[in-house]
Amino acid sequence: MQKEKTEDENPLLPLELEHQKQQQQQQLSLIKEFNHESKKLWSIAGPAIFTAVCQYSMGALTQTFAGQVGDLELAAVSVENSVIAGLGFGVMLGMGSALETLCGQAFGAGKPKMLGVYMQRSWVILFATACLLTPLYTYSPYILQLSGNTPEISQAAGKFALWMIPQLFAYAFHFPIQKFLQAQRKVFVMAWVSAIVLVIHVFFSWLFMLKYGWGLAGAAVVLNGSWWLIVILQLIYIFATKSDGAWSGFSWLAFADLWGFVKLSLASAVMLCLEFWYLMVLVVIVGSLPDPLIPVDAISICMNLQGWDAMIAIGFNAAISVRVSNELGAGNYRNAKISVTVVSITSVAIGFVAMLVVLATRDSFPYLFTTSDAVAKETTRISILLAFTVLLNSLQPVLSGVAIGAGWQSLVAYINIACYYLFGLPAGIVLGFKYGLGGMGVWGGMIGGICLQTIILIVITAFTNWKKEVDEAESRVRKWGGSASFD
Template identity: 55%
Template sequence: MGRLGEMIWEESKKMWEIAGPAILTSVLQFSIGFVTVAFVGHLGFIELAAVAVSQNIVEGFAFGFLLGMGSAVETLCGQAVGAGQIHMLGIYLQRSWILTGLTALALTPVYIFTSPILKFLHQSDEISEVAGRFCIWVIPQLFAYAMNFPLQKFFQSQTRVWVMAAIAAAALALHVLLNWLLVTKLEYGLAGAAIAGNISWWVINLAQLVYLVSGYFPNAWTGFSLLALRSLTAFVKLSLASAIMLCLELWYYTAVILLVGSLKTKPEIDVDAVSICMNLEVWTLMVAIGFNAAVSVRVSNELGAGHPKAAKFSVVVTVSTSVLLGILFTAAILIARSEFPKVFTDKPVVIRETIKLGYLLAATIFLNSIQPVLHGVAIGAGWQSLVALVNVGCYYVFGLPLGALLGYRFKLGVVGIWSGMLAGTLLQTIILTWITYRTNWQKESFQAEERLQTWGGQSEHQRQPHNVNGFIEN
């Protein structure tokens, strides 16, 4: 028992070195959107609903695709660090920038034509018009995401995350100040909120770029290289698999907003209530995403180094820690479910509708303490394609149809739609838990070596020989 306790303690320290600042960074960066909703929520029903639709449907669509494309860097950089191939990290980063930049360009028309797209999806005309204008104003944030996500994964793979957290904290403080100035003081409304968001996101990018080129990564970053243009086809395969896996996850919540917005009665109030819950749910999800980053880095590092038992042990420790925090968040929501809506709105009818969703929100938060961490395992091990198939079945074949049936056919409205979403998430969590439990980690270690040679560019490097270290052996 003493030996096991020592192992858990050592693994927990390694995990928290990544998860702590990663959680802080995720929470701070998400809080930029959180602050925007808080300021806009006091402008009126339509403004709040429009920003909610913009963030959860249009920006969520783009955010998911770009974050997924950037997650290929997470797999390859993490495994390259474990294999001692630090010189490849900068090349992977540049390849990812090429792909995410082109993806952002391809997604720009979605922002430009948001209004007709939302109307085609049976959203309220008034909400669609306002959301359309807002999305055009926040196009600079689309390209900020394209630069930011690969850069974050580059830093995380080397456990350089505290600087990211400090930058995010400074940007959030600036964002609050800008919103107060532009939205409240100068009364620029939604345009002011968009400008504040654009400035804040690009401040984050510029600060991170300065950190990148300031000499702190002498082996991983040696400047721009034409090698980034090689093996792009192979790199695209992993990037697309990552993007599809993550998009199917994030678009699930987008689809829920669409279903709620199509309800025949009081769509503005329903969308406002769901968006408030979604914002709070995603805020707690940022904590799980910190563990997602930690387990992804730990698993990819250990598999790259040829330590399959260490990878498996890291999964157990990280999932257990995240679940404990999830229980605390669930309890907090249940206790405060009558109070948290007042942070976003002073409209009594919206507050009442939001309170009704408190129990479903609490259950969703608990499941989200498990499921994103298992996604991190998938990214670290390179299972993106498999998890994408699981997401399709659980979410789009089971969860959404069930939600639509409960919400429309059985006239349960928002509660029915959310219940269906929750059922799909529960099924997905059970399946991912089973897959992780049944994994042959020795086989995954061999596949990590093949992946570095194939998707990283076979001719560029060979895996360095490694010794089995310490207390967790091959």
């Protein structure tokens, strides 16, 4: 009887084994796809993170040298960098980000010559934007004084802002060049240029600000010069190599379809500026609390750390924007989906590790920035919010990068307004002021806004019809191609 039972069961064994084999092959295939896509993402994200760190370091090191010159000089550079230049940087970065969608999809569609025309159109628009923003720098002493700064700091920062107008126009050329090179995955070029300029920046900052005693004037000369040097070196590379056919010289097509290009640029600017300025507002609001000195110092320390951590998120934002736009332009909707999955898992894993590091060092890291026990104690108290912010900001910029790569800027702009400024900001003000929770209440409410926005973007991304996005990308490439043939 046992023999007969075994013989009856034997025919089922090959089917079960075959099914198990298929499952194992599928799992191996998924792991292989994940690893393959991960290599592609890191090949873009790694150099992009390094580039972001180098460029962020230029402003940070200028502040460090200014601190060695004097307290007023430190305050002037810090306020100008965070308020005036911060506003200008956000607007110019946002306006230039329209190029990420257009250049990435055109490159993926095999239309590299269109990238040069797109970059020139963006130069025209960003140069005009820089002219419109110039009064912000010119009247910055009055603006800063109205925002609550002392007359002494406002005058010093305002004078420094006036000297930093050349940096604003460097942004007008830099951001289109950055998006142009990123779309072609030429991120190593940007990384090398940024590293070389950073070394030069450190030497001349020391020479002019400390050795020659030029103070703020030396800081302005070096910081302006460093940003323009980045622009010039990248342009030399593009003009010398023709960027593998993506640059074919200056064209009158740069002035065609400008209004449509402006509308897409404005949508990108609104989307990114609302994100970029959101946490900047935190310090301003906390400064309005009763006895704000200790809370402001504590939150400034946390924002400093969050700024460095954001460089990782910026790298992944650039990487997923390039990958999604390239794959949609090429018609590979499945690869676009895989890219989104891989980068989301990777960035959240890194964010989780960063969160654990913050929590593990919350009693010690404040003393890297302050000698005040009161400030350090307050920083330790609110570090739990920094930990959650670090985790959320590991995924949120990635989802914004997906939106840019797919061309959803207008939709995300509306989402940001609702989540950040109609929900998160009022919630923070109510918790901080009405319920007396102070800085923690303000920050906690604003984290709620980030949470809500992230959840909405996850839902949108999860239910996206990527086949339809391929058709949208094809239509966008035809629409923005201008009247010339690029085939």
